[in-house]
Structures are given as structure tokens and as C-alpha cells.
Amino acid sequence: MLLQATNISKSYGVQSVLSNITMQIQERDRIGLVGVNGAGKSTFLQIISGEMSYDSGDIFKSKETRIGYLAQNSGLDTNKSIWDEMRDVFSSLIAVEAELRELEKTMSNPDLLAESKRYEETMNRYAQRSEWFREQGGYEIETRIRSILHGMGFGGISPETIVNTLSGGQKTRLALAKMLLLQPDLLMLDEPTNHLDIPTLTWLEDYLRSYPGAILVVSHDRYFLDAMVTAIYEIERNGSRRYTGNYSRFVETKAAEYEIQYKQFEKQQDEISRMEQFVQRNIVRASTTKRAQSRRKALERMDRIDKPLGDLKRASFSFEVEQATGKDVLQVSEIAVAFHSAKRLFQNVSFQLSRGDTAALIGPNGIGKSTILKVLTEQLLPNHGSFKWGANVKIGYYDQEQGTLNPQAAVLDEVWNAYPHLEEARIRTVLGNFLFSGEDVFKKISALSGGEKARVALAKLMLQNANVLILDEPTNHLDIYSKEVLEASLLDYEGTLLFISHDRYFLNKMAERILELSPQGVAAYLGNYDDYVEKKLEIAEMQLEHAITAAKKAGIATVEKTSDYETDKLAKREERSKQRKLDQLEQDIAKTEAEVSELENELTQSGVYNDYLLVQEKNASIELKKSQLQHYYAEWEILLEN
Numbered sequence: 001m002l003l004q005a006t007n008i009s010k011s012y013g014v015q016s017v018l019s020n021i022t023m024q025i026q027e028r029d030r031i032g033l034v035g036v037n038g039a040g041k042s043t044f045l046q047i048i049s050g051e052m053s054y055d056s057g058d059i060f061k062s063k064e065t066r067i068g069y070l071a072q073n074s075g076l077d078t079n080k081s082i083w084d085e086m087r088d089v090f091s092s093l094i095a096v097e098a099e100l101r102e103l104e105k106t107m108s109n110p111d112l113l114a115e116s117k118r119y120e121e122t123m124n125r126y127a128q129r130s131e132w133f134r135e136q137g138g139y140e141i142e143t144r145i146r147s148i149l150h151g152m153g154f155g156g157i158s159p160e161t162i163v164n165t166l167s168g169g170q171k172t173r174l175a176l177a178k179m180l181l182l183q184p185d186l187l188m189l190d191e192p193t194n195h196l197d198i199p200t201l202t203w204l205e206d207y208l209r210s211y212p213g214a215i216l217v218v219s220h221d222r223y224f225l226d227a228m229v230t231a232i233y234e235i236e237r238n239g240s241r242r243y244t245g246n247y248s249r250f251v252e253t254k255a256a257e258y259e260i261q262y263k264q265f266e267k268q269q270d271e272i273s274r275m276e277q278f279v280q281r282n283i284v285r286a287s288t289t290k291r292a293q294s295r296r297k298a299l300e301r302m303d304r305i306d307k308p309l310g311d312l313k314r315a316s317f318s319f320e321v322e323q324a325t326g327k328d329v330l331q332v333s334e335i336a337v338a339f340h341s342a343k344r345l346f347q348n349v350s351f352q353l354s355r356g357d358t359a360a361l362i363g364p365n366g367i368g369k370s371t372i373l374k375v376l377t378e379q380l381l382p383n384h385g386s387f388k389w390g391a392n393v394k395i396g397y398y399d400q401e402q403g404t405l406n407p408q409a410a411v412l413d414e415v416w417n418a419y420p421h422l423e424e425a426r427i428r429t430v431l432g433n434f435l436f437s438g439e440d441v442f443k444k445i446s447a448l449s450g451g452e453k454a455r456v457a458l459a460k461l462m463l464q465n466a467n468v469l470i471l472d473e474p475t476n477h478l479d480i481y482s483k484e485v486l487e488a489s490l491l492d493y494e495g496t497l498l499f500i501s502h503d504r505y506f507l508n509k510m511a512e513r514i515l516e517l518s519p520q521g522v523a524a525y526l527g528n529y530d531d532y533v534e535k536k537l538e539i540a541e542m543q544l545e546h547a548i549t550a551a552k553k554a555g556i557a558t559v560e561k562t563s564d565y566e567t568d569k570l571a572k573r574e575e576r577s578k579q580r581k582l583d584q585l586e587q588d589i590a591k592t593e594a595e596v597s598e599l600e601n602e603l604t605q606s607g608v609y610n611d612y613l614l615v616q617e618k619n620a621s622i623e624l625k626k627s628q629l630q631h632y633y634a635e636w637e638i639l640l641e642n
Helices: 041-048 082-107 110-114 116-135 138-154 168-182 198-209 222-228 247-282 289-301 369-376 411-418 424-433 438-442 450-463 480-491 504-510 529-553 559-602 612-641
Strands: 003-012 015-025 030-034 056-061 067-070 186-190 214-218 231-236 239-244 328-338 344-354 358-362 384-389 395-398 468-472 496-500 513-518 521-526
Touching (some): 015 041, 015 231, 030 041, 041 186, 041 214, 067 168, 082 116, 082 138, 082 168, 110 116, 116 138, 138 168, 138 198, 168 198, 198 222, 214 222, 222 247, 222 504, 231 247, 247 289, 328 369, 328 496, 344 369, 344 384, 344 496, 344 513, 358 504, 369 468, 369 496, 411 438, 424 438, 424 450, 450 480, 480 504, 513 529, 521 529
Parallel strands (some): 015 239, 030 214, 186 214, 344 521, 358 496, 395 468, 468 496
Antiparallel strands (some): 003 015, 003 056, 231 239, 328 384, 513 521
């Protein structure tokens, strides 16, 4: 075991943040820590990393366990170059390398041969240090640095670039790259997917899957959690609970458990009601008073089941349309944009939107996605090309930087100033739906968290009743639960939607068409993000097949290449099939576990355990379900190992 935290509690004054939080982390664990914004997730990471004190509880870890903690948005601050900052990770190896060079100089001196004892000592020292240097990966330093810098999106940036000249997002990515090079036994990451585009996210997931240590990650990226973790700890109402599986399985298990608990509560309430009615009817009758007294005692002895608390209060809103647009909503033709140079950021951008379309604009960071939205909302002029909006179009625009919010305004005034014709009661009701109540409405915008600012911007957008929504990274800063509310409201939206997002879970749920932006223009793909990825793989396979066919026609021997291609194609098909089987098995396991739990709880009810035949029937059902579970788990483990 790498680390164990037991009954950790933390308060700020009278406000409890964490209460009796317990967590065990084993070698190579992959754990996701989830909860609403403000639940105490970052506080818990700071506590177990030693950066913050705690009021009570115990933390145990071995002296040898190296913990690496990367806080949210914690970028590097140094005047060193990117390359030198990364090399600092290997300072002990670099020192040994310098010693080896000095030993080599000494060994090349002819005078050393005359001193046999010194010669032998030097040779032995060189052999020992060389072996240690090799075992510690000294010959792979440059390869590792270049590989991680490339994967983290620094392939196109000179390694001699000074770190302090980078943007905030780049500094954060570089801090993550350095942490990956340090390779601690326990890697703790707080929102590592912020500032990462989709290609970098995909690379990071692949890298972390084979990471040799344990990983504890706080993330609102559900796709990342599904791909990465094998256990979820949820912090809710100051306490914690562990669930086996990835994020999707956690959601299913939690919902199933709540349903079972609520059914048990309702059954007991019905039983209590019947018993109380029996007592009231029969307590005064001489012939039945003993039975009534017996029932009353049974009621007093009964272990009452508390009503399940269910989910915490969530934001609640919907986007409505005042007037429908015409059938043709937007026509974009050959748009190009350039900044401060003759080189264009992108060109030949053409696409169209019809009424009711939901399209996602994707592409790497810096390609110009936000620029296109600013052109379409007339905040920027294109250098070439044109666009035309259709009839009755009313645009609602969401800026990921929340640049439309006044930092000095109070929350109430910020929304009311945008809609002065509405009554204060209506504004307060809307803000209440976005979780601003009581004194919260008088907070200054500048004092709000990123998630709170996002909710204010969404409240203003909702009141606009626009029939076309243009959203730039709408899920940034939102916790998982707020994202789910946003998804539900947008799925019910009857207007036209164009959005940018690197949230692949959101893309899968929302997108009906993917628009991939490159410097040469836009390529359109029908379907959601997973459909897009599959289509890109098919296109790559077809291109390779065409290249092989062309080579054959040209008389080039391609037997080996064809064999490799067919093998690769088959392997990819098998991997997709395996993933589908794993997903189905995880659903079956969650469902069967819930059924076993329900049957076991039924055995505790007096109406069951007093009936011998019914007990036998329930036990037989439980054994059958457990046998099914063993079969499912065995199949699941075989699939994971292969």
C-alpha cells in the first residue's frame, strides 16, 4: 500500500469542508476523485500531499513513497529555457554523466597506466558509475524529454524558448510535462485536462495507462475518467464513498443503489403505516389489545431506515426560442483570416447550418476555432470570404473568457442590467435556478470562481431566448453535475447550435455533425465524436490500402507491407469489438450487483425471514445471481488481460 488516509477532517472556522474522509491507494491504482465544485476535492489533495494541515485523522505512507502533486492551473515560473527546465528533473543523472566524462579524461591519460592501483580504482569506479547510469535510464534522458514535450503539444515550439515567455495555459501544460518526467510513485493531478486540446488529451490518456506508479486524479472530464480510472471516490456532503469501475459505472451504480434504498424506505414506511393503523384500531378493544401492544413494541424496536438524501441541489434551466428561424440558418463561404502577417491562420472555410442543426467545431489549440465564432458574431472581420445569416436569426453567444461580464457589478445587477424590463423577482428566480440565492446575488463578479462566472453567463444567455446559440467551450469551469444539466437543457433546445468544445463526453452527447478545422479549411463528418474518430480511422486505412495498390501497380514488392496493414486493420477491429464487450459486461455487472443487494436487503424484512419457503427462494436467487457475477467478472478479467 502506497498511502492510507483515515478519517480525515478539515474545517474553516465553523464550516466543515471534509468529515471522516478515508482512502486507500495501492500500487498502480487509477483513482478518480469527483464531487461538486466546493466539495473539498482540491483541499483533500493538498492535505495528503503535505501542503495543508488537517484537524483530525491519520495519514500513513512509507518513507520511500514519492508523491508528486500538480495543483490546478499551477504553471512553471522560471527564466530558464524549456529544455533546461526539463533537464533539471535528471540533475543527479546529469551529475553522474559529468563525472563519467571526467573519468574518461583521466583514463585517457598515459601516466595513469604507470599507477596500477589508481588505474584499477578508476576503472572500477567508471564501471560502477556507468552501470548505475545505464540502469537509471541515463542514455534515454533526451529521448524521454523530447517524447513528452511532443506529446504535450510543444513539438512546434523551440526547446530554447524561455518558460516565462509562454502563455498561462502553456506554462500549466509544461508543469504537467515536468511532473510526468519526475515519475513519482503516486501522481496526484488536479484538473490536468484543462488547457489541453483533443490530440494532447488522447496522448496523455495513452501515456497514463502505462504509467508505472499510482494515479489519483480530480477531473470534470468524464471521457478522461472513463478511459483512465478503475475506481471512483465521491466526496458528497463532506463525506466520501468508494465505487469500483470508471465514471460511467459509478453513475449507474449510484443510481441503482439510490433506487434500491428508496424502495426499501418506502416499503418500511408502508409497513410502519399498516402497523400504526392496526395499533390505533385495536389498542382499545379488549380482544385485540395484546396484539396491538405487541405491534407497538415491534414498532419501538424497529430499526428505522432514513430517507435517502438523493442528489445535491443542481442548477435548473432551459433554453427557449421566441421565434423560429427560416430553414437556411447560415452559409459560410471561403472565409480566411490572417493576423499581423501575410500567413493566414486558416483559409477556404466553408460550411452551412440548417434549422435545428447541432454542429461542433473542433481542431487543435491555436488553429482559429474561437476566431471563426468571433467572425460569425461580427467581432472580427475576415480577410477573405463571406457569411450570410438566414431569416429571423437571433444569436446568443457564450464567450469562454466571460469577457461580457462586468467585474465590478454584483451578480444581481449584472443580469438585471442586461434585462432591465424584467422584475427583480423574476431575476432572483432565474439566479436561484443557477444556484445563486440569498446574499450570493450581491457578490461581485470579480469575487466569483470560474464555475460561478460560467453560471452567470449562462443565466444571461438563457434569458435571451435566442434561436441560434454559438457557444465557445461552454463546459469549461463547470463541475460534472452542472455539465449534465447543461447537456439536458441543450438536448431539449429547439433552435440551432454551433459550439466549440474539447470535452469529448459532451461532444458525444451533443454533436450531430463534427466540423474539423485545419489551416486549409473545414472537413465535415456526420455523427458525434466517436463516429468522427472511427471515420478518420477508416479514411486512414483506405488511404494506406490505396497506396499499397498503387505501389503494386508500379511493380514495387509490397507483400510485407500488405501483411502489416491487414494485421493492423484486424487488430483495430478486434480492439473495438473488445471495448464493446467490456462496456456491456460492466453494465451487466452493475445491474446484477444491484439485484443481489436488493435480494439481500429483502431477507432482512420480517415478512420474508419469518417465511421459511420464501427465505429458501430468496437465497436460491442470490446464489444464482452471484454465480452470474463470477462468470461476468471472469470474462471481464480475461478481456482486460488480453
